[in-house]
Amino acid sequence: MVTEQQDYAYNSKIEGEVVVSKADAVINWVRSHSVWPMPMGLACCAIELMGVGASKFDIARFGMEVMRFSPRQSDCMIVAGTVTYKMAQAVRRVYDQMAEPKWVVAMGACASTGGMYRSYATLQGVDRILPVDIYVSGCPPRPEALLDGMMRLQDKIKNEKSLYQMKKGREDPDHLPTGPR
Amino acid sequence: MNFEEIFSELKRKEAKDCDSFICEGKDLVNTLEALKAKGYEMLIDLTAIDHGVEASPRFSTIYHLLSLGEKNYLRISVDCEAREEPVVPSVVEVFPAAEWHEREAFDMFGIKFENHPDMRRILMWDEYEHFPLRKDFPLAGIESEYPEQDVVERTDLKVKAAPMAGGPFVADTAGPMSQTEPMAKDQSWTESKPKKEA
Numbered sequence: 448m449v450t451e452q453q454d455y456a457y458n459s460k461i462e463g464e465v466v467v468s469k470a471d472a473v474i475n476w477v478r479s480h481s482v483w484p485m486p487m488g489l490a491c492c493a494i495e496l497m498g499v500g501a502s503k504f505d506i507a508r509f510g511m512e513v514m515r516f517s518p519r520q521s522d523c524m525i526v527a528g529t530v531t532y533k534m535a536q537a538v539r540r541v542y543d544q545m546a547e548p549k550w551v552v553a554m555g556a557c558a559s560t561g562g563m564y565r566s567y568a569t570l571q572g573v574d575r576i577l578p579v580d581i582y583v584s585g586c587p588p589r590p591e592a593l594l595d596g597m598m599r600l601q602d603k604i605k606n607e608k609s610l611y612q613m614k615k616g617r618e619d620p621d622h623l624p625t626g627p628r
Numbered sequence: 629m630n631f632e633e634i635f636s637e638l639k640r641k642e643a644k645d646c647d648s649f650i651c652e653g654k655d656l657v658n659t660l661e662a663l664k665a666k667g668y669e670m671l672i673d674l675t676a677i678d679h680g681v682e683a684s685p686r687f688s689t690i691y692h693l694l695s696l697g698e699k700n701y702l703r704i705s706v707d708c709e710a711r712e713e714p715v716v717p718s719v720v721e722v723f724p725a726a727e728w729h730e731r732e733a734f735d736m737f738g739i740k741f742e743n744h745p746d747m748r749r750i751l752m753w754d755e756y757e758h759f760p761l762r763k764d765f766p767l768a769g770i771e772s773e774y775p776e777q778d779v780v781e782r783t784d785l786k787v788k789a790a791p792m793a794g795g796p797f798v799a800d801t802a803g804p805m806s807q808t809e810p811m812a813k814d815q816s817w818t819e820s821k822p823k824k825e826a
Contacts (some may be wrong), residue, residue: 536776567769
């Protein structure tokens with residue numbers, strides 16, 4: 448039986464060529480679906496990160512497939528692995544080189560707390576040098592866990608006061624979070 | 629091969645796994661060169677041992693060689709005379725592979741390798757003052773300043789001792805999984821609870 452097709456989608460003839468929304472909602476919608484990760488792969492977590500980027504788990508479903516190895520072109524640092532004190536300064540400098548707005552995901556036990564490396568050489572959690580937005584548990588986390596973390600990051604981005612921050616950033620470039628003090 | 633007859637400077641040492649010899653530091657480079665000419669052409673490993681703060685000799689360096697022709701492993705150990713600033717001749721001239729191994733032994737034990745082309749730390753940063761694998765170095769580490777000034781300015785980062793809370797991590801096999809995570813048995817010293825001075 449053939450039924451008459453009805454178009455329930457947006458009808459420009461009725462509603463006009465205008466969408467009414469809030470600036471924050473639009474900015475955050477754009478930002479959250481176009482996260483460009485900076486893969487700070489330092490240990491085995493980076494292997495899972497590669498899995499997330501590959502076809503089976505496919506981070507492209509969330510608009511994050513453009514991994515950039517240049518901090519200038521990325522806005523979310525995924526710290527995947529053990530941060531040693533010797534590496535910490537490089538991690539921090541790469542973070543400093545990223546343009547605002549930027550976010551940090553601590554992937555796995557080592558990046559979050561130092562993990563099983565309770566030692567003289569290991570930074571006990573990357574949150575000692577970076578403002579971490581999302582912690583992903585696991586050693587290493589399953590790709591699904593990282594994807595879950597990235598979706599939570601999207602939720603977080605969607606609730607940010609982006610317009611207010613942009614305005615404040617123009618007035619005072621130093622107001623932005625620089626990390627734990 | 630009858631090593632003692634060919635190499636008079638080698639003293640046999642009892643070992644359960646492979647031929648093991650003690651060599652004097654001054655003979656080391658010549659001996660390794662001669663062994664290399666006899667077919668022991670592969671340096672498998674180079675490491676060091678701290679026998680303890682009171683022990684004499686305190687430090688030894690260990691060289692593992694492999695003869696691919698004879699299918700035989702060989703271990704040479706060299707005892708260091710000095711207790712605090714031990715010195716051993718570098719074997720980089722004979723085995724270029726030794727370069728980073730010697731840097732690691734220097735980094736971890738503070739053993740200086742004479743005539744090494746680039747005697748710097750390899751794992752820890754250059755300004756670090758301690759030698760972590762020495763027996764008198766605490767497992768948790770020693771608090772020290774972080775060397776990169778720009779990072780310190782932004783984050784107040786310090787190299788802090790990581791509380792071991794009574795020793796290495798162990799995992800309980802009994803009980804629910806939430807309680808069987810590897811953790812230290814003794815939780816009396818953690819990041820939030822400072823260590824009680826004895």
